[in-house]
Amino acid sequence: MASARRRVIVVAVGVAYAVLLVFGERLLGGSAGVVILVASFVVGFAWLVLLVAPWAARGRPGRRAPVRRERP
Incomplete structure (x- = not known):
């Protein structure tokens, strides 16, 4: 699923939640x-x-895995 589509879903759920908070007790x-x-x-x-x-x-962009060095 594309990032924009996931964001739209979350925004729609958030707006529905805000409406529920405002009008929930009346409904x-x-x-x-x-x-x-x-x-x-x-x-x-x-x-x-x-x-x-x-x-x-x-993960973070441009970050490489840490190099593991063994001690002598």
């Missing part, structure tokens, strides 16, 4: 707290898996 009533808690987990997980994990797997 869901008393159960809004549980839904917002689960939505927080989903947004965090999507951000972590779709944006942070690929970035972390690539």
Whole structure:
């Protein structure tokens, strides 16, 4: 999946979460707290898996693996 597509997914989930935070209690009533808690987990997980994990797997650009030298 392309980087731009992953970013669009995360932004869309984030916008849906923001709408839920603003209008959640009016739409869901008393159960809004549980839904917002689960939505927080989903947004965090999507951000972590779709944006942070690929970035972390690539590593820092231009950095080579450290040279291991044995001591005499």
